[in-house]
Amino acid sequence: MQGIGSSSTASVGTSVQNNLCESEKNVGTSVHSKSEKEREISLKNLTISDNASIEKGTSVHDKIASEEKLLEDVNVIDPEKITESLENLVLGAENENTEKEETLKQALDEWEKSGNSWGEENESQDFGNGGFSGASAQNKNNFTEVKSKGKKNKEEKEEPKERVPKGRRYVISQLQEARLIAVSTSPNKEDEWPLFIEIPWNVLVEMNNEDATDACVGDDIYITKFQLRTDKFRTLNESTWFYQGNINWQATATEVEMVGIQEYRMKTGFVVETRKRGKDGKTGSIRVIAFGMERTSVLYKRQCVEVDWDNLKKGMFIDVALAPIEEGWLIGPNYILPPGCNFRLGTEVLARSNSKIATAAGSFEGEWRWTAASGIPRVFPITQQYTMDEIHLAETLIAAALIVASEEEETSRMETTYVGPLTRVSEENRRNFTIMFASAEKKFIKKVTEIWSKDSNISAQTSYRSKAFAQGHVNEVRKLESQDNKIRIEVEITLVVNQGKFDHQDDFESMLEGSSVILRVREGAGGFRMQAETFGFHLPSIVCERDTPQAEIVKSLLGRSGTIDRVDESELDNLDLNMECVRQLNDKQRHTLVHWLNPGVGRVHFTQAPPGTGKTKIAATCIAAALRVEPESAVLASAMSNLPVTKLVIESARAEVAVDMVAFFSGSARVRYGEQIGQLEEYLLEAKLRGEEYKQSLEKSEAREVEEYLKVVRPQPRHAREKAVGEILMRSDFHRVAFATTFMSAAITGAHRQTTHLILDETTQIPFCTVMHLVCHMPALKSVLLTGDKRQLAVHLAELEEVIQRGFGLESIVEQVEECTRVTTTTLERCYRAHPAIVDCFDFASYRQHGERVIAAVTAEERAGLTNSGIHLPVNGIPVVLIDVEGQNIQDPTSFSLECPEQTEVVLRLVKILEPRDPNIVIICLYTYQAEIIRQSLRKIDSRVAVHTCDSFQAQEQRIVILVTTRTLTKGTRATSDFIKDAASDGSFVAFSAWIICSC
Structure with missing residues (x-):
C-alpha cells in the first residue's frame, strides 16, 4: 500500500497494512464451573496419525488444585498488601515517555522478587501476565526432553542430568497442516544454518517416541541435519517470507535429535472467531483468548482435543493450554519470532516477562448456567444467583475479553503504521511534515482516518527495535482526490525531538534529510490491559474477603447479599449543613445527599437522572457536604470523558467546597478542550506546583520532574507528564478533592489510597470493568455515588470485536446496578433545562x-x-x-x-x-x-x-x-x-x- 503523492507535499511511504496477506488481515488485531480452580492438565500424548488427525492419549499431569486451599497454604493473608503490590504493577504503566521503560522494568523485577508466596502460588496455578513470577521459558530445566531413544524413566525425570545437545537449538514458530516451522534463536548469526526450517510430521513420528509429536509452538527442537531447498525460497526476503498466513521455510529437517516440551497450564477462555474455508464452509481455524495471553491466537483442528470442532461458535468457552514464551520474542496471531528477527509484519506484540502463548485447547469441562438468547454463554451482568466460584470464573473471562479489546485498539494502530520518508511543509520549517496513505480498500482508509485523527499523539522511530527519537501530534487530516483507483489521505503532523538522557538529535537530522522512519499513533486511553490484570488476578474476589467498607462496596456491585443500610431522611436536618447549595436541593436531590452522607457498612448509591434534572449539581453538593460533615474525607470525582469532568469542577466551585481542589487533564485534552479547561486555571495541576516552598519539600529528582512539567505545560501541553507529576503531588501534598477522567485516575499510581468517597458522573458511558477496577484500588473507600441516565446512550462498543460487545462486562455499570439489591437508588424527575x-x-x-x-x-x-x-x-x-x-x-x-x-x-x-x-x-x-x-x-x-x-x-x-x-x-x-x-x-x-x- 504505497504512499502515493501527486504533489510536492506528499511523502511516499508504506503502511504496515501493505505487508499483511489476506489471511492476516482477517485475523484482526483486528454454569456452575466444574472446576473454577485453576487446572494443571498437560495436553500430552496426542498421537499424530499420517493424516494429521489427533487422538487424545494419557495425560502426563492430571492435578486439580483448590485455589482456596492454595491461598491458605502459601500464607497470602494480607490482601491490602497485595493490592498495593498490584497497584505498583497495574497502575504503574507510565506511557508518556519511552525513556522510563528501563525504570519500570527494574521496579517490576524488584516486585517479582519480593517474597515467595506469590511465586509459590504461581507454581500451582495458571496466572497470566502482570508480574507474578512463574515458569520462564528462559529456564530450560523445566521442559521435558524427548529423544529418539525413548522416554526418560522416573528417576531421570526427578534428577535431570545436565547435557549439551549436539543439534542446533531452534524453537517451533508455527504449526501448519503437514509440518512444523522452526525458527533459529539467533536470527542474525552468520553461518550456514537457515532462519526457518520445516519439520515434517513424519520426521517426528520416526523418532519412535509419541511425546515428540506433541511439539507445539514455543517448544525447543534440536536439529542435527537438514536439506536446503533448491527453489526461490532458499533465500527469503521481506516479501517472500510470509504468504497467506503461513511462514515459508528455507530448508527441511532430515534428522531431529531432541524435542524440549514446555510445561502447559490450562486456563478457561473463549472462542473469539471461527473461520470457514472451502465451498462447504467448514471450520478451518478458530481464534481464542484466555487471560495470560498477550493477544488472541489462531488454533487449528490438530491442536484441539475432544472439541466438537464443526459446531464451535464464537463466544463458547474453551480450555486453552498456555505455555511460557521468552521475554522479548514477538507474538503474531499464529506464529512467534525471536528477538532481532528482520522479518515481521509489524502487527506482532512483544512478549513480556511472564507472557503466555496458546499451544492447544480442549473442551470446556464445566457447566455454565448463564446464556444469551442465542444459546452462547454470557458472563455479564453478574446476578444474585452467581456462586463465588462462578464469579471467579467470570473474572477470568472478563479479563480475557479486556485483552481482546486492548488487542483491537493496539493492532489498529500497528496496521496503520506509516513507514517511509516525510515531506517538510517548507524548507524553513523543521517541525511540520506531511505523509500520505493510499489504498484501494475503503475499509483500511476508514481505519486510517479513525486512528490518525486530529490531535492524536504520535511517535517516530528509526526501526521497530529502537526507542522513539521524536514525538508529536496530528494537525490535520485531508482527503484528496482518488488517483489510480486508490483513495488518498494526507496527514499533516508536528514532530519535535525527544529530550532526556539519550541524544536523539542525529536521528532527527537524518529524518530531515529524507531517511525513512516509522511513525505510529501512540497508545489510546482505553486502559484495558490494566483492567484485565485486576480481573485476571481476581482482585474483586480478594477484596470481598476483607472486613472493610470497600469490601462491602465490591460485594454490592457483584450482586452479593448483605446488609442494606436504611436511611431516615430526617437525619439530614440533624446535620450542621447551613450551606446554600444544600438549601437549593429539591426533595429527590436531598434523598441522594442523605444516602451519600450515611455510608453505613459501605454504600453504593445510584441517582437515575434524566436530562436537565441537576445530577452534576447534586454531585457537587455531595462533595461540599461530605467535607463539611467529615473534614478528613477525600473525594475523587470522575467521568469517562473530559467535558463532564470540567462541569464537575465548575459546579463544585459554585458549591463552595471548603478545601483546595485539583483537576488533572492530559495534554491532548488541554489542546482539544482548551477553552473549557482554561476556565479552571486555579484548580489545575500547574497552579498547585508554582509555590517555591512546595518545591523545596521534594526530592531532587521530583523537583526536576516538576520543573520540566512547568516549563512545557503551556507551550507544549502534549509533552507535559501529567500522570507522573500528578503522582508526585498526591504523594507529597495530598489534595482531598481531585477530578480526573477514569483513565487518568487509574493511571496516577497510588494517588487514591486515601480516597474515602467516589463520584462517577455519566455512568451510562462507563463500563462495569472500569468501575470495578477503580474501586478495587481504593482501600479506604466507603461511599460511592453513581449518577447517570439508564434511558440514554450506553457505552459505545461498535468498534470492538462483536463477540465482546455483549456479555463480558464491557457494558455500562448501570446494567449491573439493576442486578444489585444492595445499591440504593434515587430517581430525579424535575427538568430545569428544557422548554x-x-x-x-x-x-x-x-x-x-x-x-x-x-x-x-x-x-x-x-x-x-x-x-x-x-x-x-x-x-x-x-x-x-x-x-x-x-x-x-x-x-x-x-x-x-x-x-x-x-x-x-x-x-x-x-x-x-x-x-x-x-x-x-x-x-x-x-x-x-x-x-x-x-x-x-x-x-x-x-x-x-x-x-x-x-x-x-x-x-x-x-x-x-x-x-x-x-x-x-x-x-x-x-x-x-x-x-x-x-x-x-x-x-x-x-x-x-x-x-x-x-x-x-
Whole structure:
C-alpha cells in the first residue's frame, strides 16, 4: 500500500497494512464451573496419525488444585498488601515517555522478587501476565526432553542430568497442516544454518517416541541435519517470507535429535472467531483468548482435543493450554519470532516477562448456567444467583475479553503504521511534515482516518527495535482526490525531538534529510490491559474477603447479599449543613445527599437522572457536604470523558467546597478542550506546583520532574507528564478533592489510597470493568455515588470485536446496578433545562413506557428563545420543528459515512436566519461525513456555529439544537439507523428552548 503523492507535499511511504496477506488481515488485531480452580492438565500424548488427525492419549499431569486451599497454604493473608503490590504493577504503566521503560522494568523485577508466596502460588496455578513470577521459558530445566531413544524413566525425570545437545537449538514458530516451522534463536548469526526450517510430521513420528509429536509452538527442537531447498525460497526476503498466513521455510529437517516440551497450564477462555474455508464452509481455524495471553491466537483442528470442532461458535468457552514464551520474542496471531528477527509484519506484540502463548485447547469441562438468547454463554451482568466460584470464573473471562479489546485498539494502530520518508511543509520549517496513505480498500482508509485523527499523539522511530527519537501530534487530516483507483489521505503532523538522557538529535537530522522512519499513533486511553490484570488476578474476589467498607462496596456491585443500610431522611436536618447549595436541593436531590452522607457498612448509591434534572449539581453538593460533615474525607470525582469532568469542577466551585481542589487533564485534552479547561486555571495541576516552598519539600529528582512539567505545560501541553507529576503531588501534598477522567485516575499510581468517597458522573458511558477496577484500588473507600441516565446512550462498543460487545462486562455499570439489591437508588424527575414542550417529547418517548416520568420545572416563558424570535413556527408556542428534506445521499469516498447536499443547504439557510437572533446554536449530525461537509460550508460564510456528531456532543448542552438525520432507505421504510431506532437517543440532545430536526 504505497504512499502515493501527486504533489510536492506528499511523502511516499508504506503502511504496515501493505505487508499483511489476506489471511492476516482477517485475523484482526483486528454454569456452575466444574472446576473454577485453576487446572494443571498437560495436553500430552496426542498421537499424530499420517493424516494429521489427533487422538487424545494419557495425560502426563492430571492435578486439580483448590485455589482456596492454595491461598491458605502459601500464607497470602494480607490482601491490602497485595493490592498495593498490584497497584505498583497495574497502575504503574507510565506511557508518556519511552525513556522510563528501563525504570519500570527494574521496579517490576524488584516486585517479582519480593517474597515467595506469590511465586509459590504461581507454581500451582495458571496466572497470566502482570508480574507474578512463574515458569520462564528462559529456564530450560523445566521442559521435558524427548529423544529418539525413548522416554526418560522416573528417576531421570526427578534428577535431570545436565547435557549439551549436539543439534542446533531452534524453537517451533508455527504449526501448519503437514509440518512444523522452526525458527533459529539467533536470527542474525552468520553461518550456514537457515532462519526457518520445516519439520515434517513424519520426521517426528520416526523418532519412535509419541511425546515428540506433541511439539507445539514455543517448544525447543534440536536439529542435527537438514536439506536446503533448491527453489526461490532458499533465500527469503521481506516479501517472500510470509504468504497467506503461513511462514515459508528455507530448508527441511532430515534428522531431529531432541524435542524440549514446555510445561502447559490450562486456563478457561473463549472462542473469539471461527473461520470457514472451502465451498462447504467448514471450520478451518478458530481464534481464542484466555487471560495470560498477550493477544488472541489462531488454533487449528490438530491442536484441539475432544472439541466438537464443526459446531464451535464464537463466544463458547474453551480450555486453552498456555505455555511460557521468552521475554522479548514477538507474538503474531499464529506464529512467534525471536528477538532481532528482520522479518515481521509489524502487527506482532512483544512478549513480556511472564507472557503466555496458546499451544492447544480442549473442551470446556464445566457447566455454565448463564446464556444469551442465542444459546452462547454470557458472563455479564453478574446476578444474585452467581456462586463465588462462578464469579471467579467470570473474572477470568472478563479479563480475557479486556485483552481482546486492548488487542483491537493496539493492532489498529500497528496496521496503520506509516513507514517511509516525510515531506517538510517548507524548507524553513523543521517541525511540520506531511505523509500520505493510499489504498484501494475503503475499509483500511476508514481505519486510517479513525486512528490518525486530529490531535492524536504520535511517535517516530528509526526501526521497530529502537526507542522513539521524536514525538508529536496530528494537525490535520485531508482527503484528496482518488488517483489510480486508490483513495488518498494526507496527514499533516508536528514532530519535535525527544529530550532526556539519550541524544536523539542525529536521528532527527537524518529524518530531515529524507531517511525513512516509522511513525505510529501512540497508545489510546482505553486502559484495558490494566483492567484485565485486576480481573485476571481476581482482585474483586480478594477484596470481598476483607472486613472493610470497600469490601462491602465490591460485594454490592457483584450482586452479593448483605446488609442494606436504611436511611431516615430526617437525619439530614440533624446535620450542621447551613450551606446554600444544600438549601437549593429539591426533595429527590436531598434523598441522594442523605444516602451519600450515611455510608453505613459501605454504600453504593445510584441517582437515575434524566436530562436537565441537576445530577452534576447534586454531585457537587455531595462533595461540599461530605467535607463539611467529615473534614478528613477525600473525594475523587470522575467521568469517562473530559467535558463532564470540567462541569464537575465548575459546579463544585459554585458549591463552595471548603478545601483546595485539583483537576488533572492530559495534554491532548488541554489542546482539544482548551477553552473549557482554561476556565479552571486555579484548580489545575500547574497552579498547585508554582509555590517555591512546595518545591523545596521534594526530592531532587521530583523537583526536576516538576520543573520540566512547568516549563512545557503551556507551550507544549502534549509533552507535559501529567500522570507522573500528578503522582508526585498526591504523594507529597495530598489534595482531598481531585477530578480526573477514569483513565487518568487509574493511571496516577497510588494517588487514591486515601480516597474515602467516589463520584462517577455519566455512568451510562462507563463500563462495569472500569468501575470495578477503580474501586478495587481504593482501600479506604466507603461511599460511592453513581449518577447517570439508564434511558440514554450506553457505552459505545461498535468498534470492538462483536463477540465482546455483549456479555463480558464491557457494558455500562448501570446494567449491573439493576442486578444489585444492595445499591440504593434515587430517581430525579424535575427538568430545569428544557422548554416544557420538549420535556413532554422525551418524557413520552423514553420514560413513560418504563413507569417513570420527567416533569418540566421551568415555564414556557423562561425558555422562549425561539418562540419569541419572530420566526413563524408550525405550532404556535411549540419550539419543535420537523423539516422534511427531499434529497439524494452521497457516500464518503474514504468511508461508509453519508451526506445529503440538500440537507446541508437547508441547515445553512437555518443558520443564516437564526444566528443573528441567537448565536447559541449547535448542529448535531448522525453521520461524520455530513458533519464534515456542514462544517466546511459554515466556514465559507464565517459562521461560528459548532457542528458535532452524536458522540462528540455527549455531556454538553445548547439553547438551540439543529439535529440532522439522514434517511438510508426510501420513504415509508422502517429506520435502519441504530441511533434512530434506539429509544435511548430521544433524550440525548435536550436544548434550552428549541429542537429543529432536519430529516432527509
